[in-house]
Amino acid sequence: MQGRHILRCAVRAACLSFSLAAAVAAAQEVVLGQVGPFTVIPVPDAPELNQGIQAFVKQANKAGGIRGSKVSFFDLDDRYSADGFVEQYGKALERRPVALLAPIGSAALTRMLNDKLLDKGDMVIVNAIPGAESLRSPGHPRLFHLRAGDKQQIEKIVNHARTLGTTKMAVLYQDLAIGTSGWAVAEQAAKDVGGLELKGVKSGTEAAALAAAAQAMKQLEPQSVLIVGAPRFMADGVAALRKAEMRQSLFVLSYVPPGLIVKLAGAEGARGVGIAQTYPNPNGITLPVQRDFQAAMKAAHPNITTYTSFQLEGYLTARTVAEALRRAKDPALTPANLEKALHAAGEMDFGGYRVDFSKGNVGSKWVDIGVINADGKLRY
Numbered sequence: 001m002q003g004r005h006i007l008r009c010a011v012r013a014a015c016l017s018f019s020l021a022a023a024v025a026a027a028q029e030v031v032l033g034q035v036g037p038f039t040v041i042p043v044p045d046a047p048e049l050n051q052g053i054q055a056f057v058k059q060a061n062k063a064g065g066i067r068g069s070k071v072s073f074f075d076l077d078d079r080y081s082a083d084g085f086v087e088q089y090g091k092a093l094e095r096r097p098v099a100l101l102a103p104i105g106s107a108a109l110t111r112m113l114n115d116k117l118l119d120k121g122d123m124v125i126v127n128a129i130p131g132a133e134s135l136r137s138p139g140h141p142r143l144f145h146l147r148a149g150d151k152q153q154i155e156k157i158v159n160h161a162r163t164l165g166t167t168k169m170a171v172l173y174q175d176l177a178i179g180t181s182g183w184a185v186a187e188q189a190a191k192d193v194g195g196l197e198l199k200g201v202k203s204g205t206e207a208a209a210l211a212a213a214a215q216a217m218k219q220l221e222p223q224s225v226l227i228v229g230a231p232r233f234m235a236d237g238v239a240a241l242r243k244a245e246m247r248q249s250l251f252v253l254s255y256v257p258p259g260l261i262v263k264l265a266g267a268e269g270a271r272g273v274g275i276a277q278t279y280p281n282p283n284g285i286t287l288p289v290q291r292d293f294q295a296a297m298k299a300a301h302p303n304i305t306t307y308t309s310f311q312l313e314g315y316l317t318a319r320t321v322a323e324a325l326r327r328a329k330d331p332a333l334t335p336a337n338l339e340k341a342l343h344a345a346g347e348m349d350f351g352g353y354r355v356d357f358s359k360g361n362v363g364s365k366w367v368d369i370g371v372i373n374a375d376g377k378l379r380y
Helices: 002-027 045-062 082-094 106-114 150-163 177-193 207-220 231-243 258-270 288-300 309-327 335-344
Strands: 030-036 071-077 099-101 168-174 197-203 224-228 249-252 274-277 347-349 354-356 368-372
Touching: 030 045, 030 082, 030 309, 045 071, 045 288, 045 309, 071 082, 082 106, 099 309, 106 177, 150 177, 150 224, 150 249, 150 274, 150 368, 168 177, 168 207, 168 231, 177 197, 177 224, 197 207, 207 231, 224 231, 231 249, 231 258, 258 368, 288 309, 309 335, 309 347
Parallel strands: 030 071, 030 099, 168 197, 168 224, 224 249, 249 274
Antiparallel strands: 274 368, 347 354
16 A cells, blocks of 8 residues: 555656646747848848748747747847857857757858857757758757758759760869868769769859859860859859850759849849759648748738748748657757757658658758749749
């Protein structure tokens, strides 16, 4: 009898402890943050990611939050510099977010890893951009990558070109981590696929440097060209190659908005350019995830009628954090528990887009190739 009494007391104590923990969690506010280049950078990546995150936050709060806790969101401008990122990262830590979402820039992220910022404060980062291998291998246990990386994108493009019968391909790559890392991946992919001669030309971002690189590329007489670098570099690269009268098939990575290529290279120059895609068509209607995203965007941003991949990426980044926390065994909404929950959640299917961190810190390898059509729109 005494044993049963002790057991009942232990069970009641455990239940009470869990109930108190759940009550504390419910009283918490789930804080999410974004440190990114909202100024200086000449592409709309960070603002569009921000719009997608905001759309999910509003959708989640309308549905009761995360485990009964309201979700709040803040953003800080790092001015597209490594020093700016370090400064704003420190300010973000003071606000005690559960996670920092979708920081942008190889310089900022390299500095973050080199300075071991993730070891100096309680922070988890979900979905760093870009997906250069130098930022993923070895990476950091608290740095989670949602999108397929540059390696998967480049391999997809190289294999696609070889399938189309390409035997001579060239790579125009930026003298920056994302570019040099991408060139190394392309070299290995060409060896793996076989029957493909690959040559590379490195360039800076200045107009004169790109013009000279375009002429060097022309001399190589490739059947297709892959351009790897920061978004503006890749778009400027397309414009420079077209100006050099190169009409070959051109490919870029997923970070480049089609509209930027049209703006810099003209509608005719942009036509036929292939862009790797790491998310489904944000304007499609066949997948549940597309419809959920569009409903959230309409509610949060009714003036926006055409959606971008970066908006969908922001939405899915925030949704991934929320889903992992919902599945967490420990109800405390902390960065440490989020880190455990992301690995323990298994496959998270958002209705046509799946994320799984059970085997590592890269959640998706989904890659497709979209092509800019005559109207300057991306055709999937």
